Amino acid sequence: MDFNIIKIKALILKSGLSEEDQQSLLSLFAQAKDGDLKEAVKLFENDLENVKIMDDVYKAKLKVFENKDKKGWREILEEERRSLEEMEE
Amino acid sequence: MKMERMSLENNIDNLDQEEVIASEEEVVVDQAEVEVKKEELELNPEKLIAEEKTLLDVFRGRSAGMAKVLTLTTALILGSKFAQDAHAETPETQVTEQTDEQKEKQEFYSLEFRDDVENQLDVIDKIKLIRFVVVHDNETESIIFSPEELQNNPTLSVEGYVANVMVLGDDGIEVSLNGQGSKKIDRDHDEDYLILGGTCVHPEELQTDEYSEDFFHDLITKSELTADEHGSTYLSGGHYFGLATSMGYLGEPVNDDQNNILKFKTNDGTYSFPINQHVFQEFEPDNIEDSGRGGDLVFEYLGNRPDRISNDEGVDEHIQAITNAITRVESISGSNLIDRVRFIDYNADNAFAAHYEKEMTFTMDHLEGNDVEESAATAEHEILHKYVDQKKFTDDPEIRTLFADLKGYTSNKKTRIINNGWIPFDGFNEDYDNKIFFDFIDEKSFLGRGGGHSKDNVWEFCTSFIHSLMYLDRLDDNLQEIGDEEERMSVLDNYIHTTQVVLDNVRNLPVIGKLYDNREEKFLKDKLEQMKQLRGKLNK
Numbered sequence: 001m002d003f004n005i006i007k008i009k010a011l012i013l014k015s016g017l018s019e020e021d022q023q024s025l026l027s028l029f030a031q032a033k034d035g036d037l038k039e040a041v042k043l044f045e046n047d048l049e050n051v052k053i054m055d056d057v058y059k060a061k062l063k064v065f066e067n068k069d070k071k072g073w074r075e076i077l078e079e080e081r082r083s084l085e086e087m088e089e
Numbered sequence: 090m091k092m093e094r095m096s097l098e099n100n101i102d103n104l105d106q107e108e109v110i111a112s113e114e115e116v117v118v119d120q121a122e123v124e125v126k127k128e129e130l131e132l133n134p135e136k137l138i139a140e141e142k143t144l145l146d147v148f149r150g151r152s153a154g155m156a157k158v159l160t161l162t163t164a165l166i167l168g169s170k171f172a173q174d175a176h177a178e179t180p181e182t183q184v185t186e187q188t189d190e191q192k193e194k195q196e197f198y199s200l201e202f203r204d205d206v207e208n209q210l211d212v213i214d215k216i217k218l219i220r221f222v223v224v225h226d227n228e229t230e231s232i233i234f235s236p237e238e239l240q241n242n243p244t245l246s247v248e249g250y251v252a253n254v255m256v257l258g259d260d261g262i263e264v265s266l267n268g269q270g271s272k273k274i275d276r277d278h279d280e281d282y283l284i285l286g287g288t289c290v291h292p293e294e295l296q297t298d299e300y301s302e303d304f305f306h307d308l309i310t311k312s313e314l315t316a317d318e319h320g321s322t323y324l325s326g327g328h329y330f331g332l333a334t335s336m337g338y339l340g341e342p343v344n345d346d347q348n349n350i351l352k353f354k355t356n357d358g359t360y361s362f363p364i365n366q367h368v369f370q371e372f373e374p375d376n377i378e379d380s381g382r383g384g385d386l387v388f389e390y391l392g393n394r395p396d397r398i399s400n401d402e403g404v405d406e407h408i409q410a411i412t413n414a415i416t417r418v419e420s421i422s423g424s425n426l427i428d429r430v431r432f433i434d435y436n437a438d439n440a441f442a443a444h445y446e447k448e449m450t451f452t453m454d455h456l457e458g459n460d461v462e463e464s465a466a467t468a469e470h471e472i473l474h475k476y477v478d479q480k481k482f483t484d485d486p487e488i489r490t491l492f493a494d495l496k497g498y499t500s501n502k503k504t505r506i507i508n509n510g511w512i513p514f515d516g517f518n519e520d521y522d523n524k525i526f527f528d529f530i531d532e533k534s535f536l537g538r539g540g541g542h543s544k545d546n547v548w549e550f551c552t553s554f555i556h557s558l559m560y561l562d563r564l565d566d567n568l569q570e571i572g573d574e575e576e577r578m579s580v581l582d583n584y585i586h587t588t589q590v591v592l593d594n595v596r597n598l599p600v601i602g603k604l605y606d607n608r609e610e611k612f613l614k615d616k617l618e619q620m621k622q623l624r625g626k627l628n629k
Contacts, residue, residue: 028162028165028166029165031165031168032161032165036161037161039154039157039158039161040158040161042154043154043155043158046154050155052518052520053514053517053518054158054159054162056514056517056518056519056520057159057162057514057517058162058166059517059519060516060517061162061163061166062166064130065130065132065166065167068129068130068131068132069130070129070130070438071438071540072130073130073137074439075516075540075542076517077140077141077144079514079516079517079545080141080144080145080156080159080514081144081145082513083513083514083516084145084148084152084155084156084513085148086509086511086513087148087150087151087152087155087513088148088150088151088152
């Protein structure tokens with residue numbers, strides 16, 4: 001049985017992200033407990049575009065946390081909520 | 090910050106550990122600094138994860154997996170383990186002590202003739218509890234009424250205002266608030282908590298001396314679920330009113346009527362509880378100069394600390410700035426976009442315009458945490474959203490196409506923009522064309538105030554763009570900030586093209602949608618002329 005992180009890595013490598021972005025996104029997921037990555041594997045297997053989305057989200061969140069940007073954090077939550085609502089429809 | 094690491098890392102080629110550790114260090118919190126600056130984001134991993142989890146846990150359909158991974162990314166960035174128990178910190182449950190005034194009112198109500206009083210005990214017998222989320226002293230608190238308290242309290246009195254009402258009752262009980270039907274409560278798959286729209290309610294939030302953990306365990310796990318026509322399930326006997334309140338940026342009252350009546354209907358009959366709470370109070374701001382708007386604005390305050398708005402001279406300056414902002418935007422639209430400005434005493438820096446009413450709301454924290462120019466810029470942006478909605482600019486296929494083209498989107502992405510006006514999660518995407526142009530028109534760049542995220546979707550694009558047109562005299566100076574001449578020209582060309590497309594939209598409006606004095610057309614033509622003159626100057 002492959003570990004989820006190995007599957008994640010394979011999917012990230014196929015994603016079309018730059019090498020630098022692949023490295024940093026993989027580093028992020030490598031910090032998780034392997035069981036917690038199950039959903040991420042499903043999500044990325046379902047559509048590789050989701051790797052790109054998650055990389056965008058990662059960068060946006062990192063920027064907001066680095067700047068301790070309260071307003072930016074609210075905007076991220078709002079964008080996530082709105083986007084998920086759209087997906088549900 | 091303690092990290093949980095997997096030994097799996099050893100299995101991963103090319104994984105640079107130093108980079109991982111460096112990224113941790115970048116987000117390490119300087120706690121002292123956070124406490125000093127009020128408006129900074131508090132980097133409390135548990136709190137932030139809980140906030141996001143609360144918002145996203147409600148998505149169960151095809152987006153459920155995405156919601157989980159989004160929360161996971163936050164947990165990982167913040168170096169916290171994925172907190173399944175992220176909701177550990179919950180507000181303490183308590184019942185407010187009644188003031189003498191409330192007791193008097195309560196006695197008054199109890200003496201009123203009630204034709205439904207004979208149903209009281211039968212109806213209350215079907216109610217397990219009523220919970221209010223109340224905003225008081227800038228904070229939210231949970232107030233629970235048990236059946237025993239309902240028998241002794243014909244009026245549900247709170248100190249503050251009610252932002253959310255939850256009712257748990259027997260199957261089949263119907264509940265309405267001022268004649269409006271309730272929304273349905275769901276429960277999570279693992280039967281751990283209840284879901285009220287965007288808010289999760291955990292058993293520990295509801296525990297009082299009268300309600301044990303077992304009570305809620307039974308309630309959540311054994312209550313029947315009913316399926317609606319769309320296949321969604323909900324808890325029979327579970328009802329709620331109001332918006333999500335735990336997010337910290339809503340805080341709107343569940344209902345702003347002067348008199349609120351919570352009405353129950355069962356097979357045995359009906360029974361109503363009046364709700365006694367703080368309501369919006371109209372006030373006259375001091376020393377406000379006539380902005381030349383014509384027509385009065387109504388100002389209202391909601392909260393239990395009216396001195397916060399009446400005794401602070403600084404607030405008057407904000408109100409003047411907001412009034413002037415309304416006048417400026419309405420002078421372009423030629424119509425009345427705002428009639429009422431509201432201030433709510435709530436712990437969040439926020440401002441928003443109502444969708445269907447001519448209303449705009451600011452939190453008191455926004456006024457106190459920002460300078461006057463910021464309030465003006467925020468007000469203009471919010472009112473311009475109403476203007477853009479009113480004119481339906483964002484429905485125009487030409488404007489949607491323009492937005493997609495500016496972003497450099499083709500095929501599928503372009504089609505989605507044209508069909509829907511936006512693409513989910515596109516606000517996070519940094520891979521698009523004309524980044525300099527989108528950044529340029531954002532308020533934070535063009536005005537040096539407020540935010541702006543024009544790249545996110547066509548609504549934000551139109552709003553920030555028209556906002557920048559209001560201050561076009563800054564265009565030349567702002568363009569000079571762009572070092573590269575080719576980029577400067579490109580931004581100006583995009584300005585000219587966008588203005589032309591919006592102008593065409595206004596020209597093509599049916600006669601009924603046009604203003605008698607064609608002021609919007611004149612406004613846009615005037616701006617277009619200024620841009621073209623500047624273009625000619627730059628060409629030389």
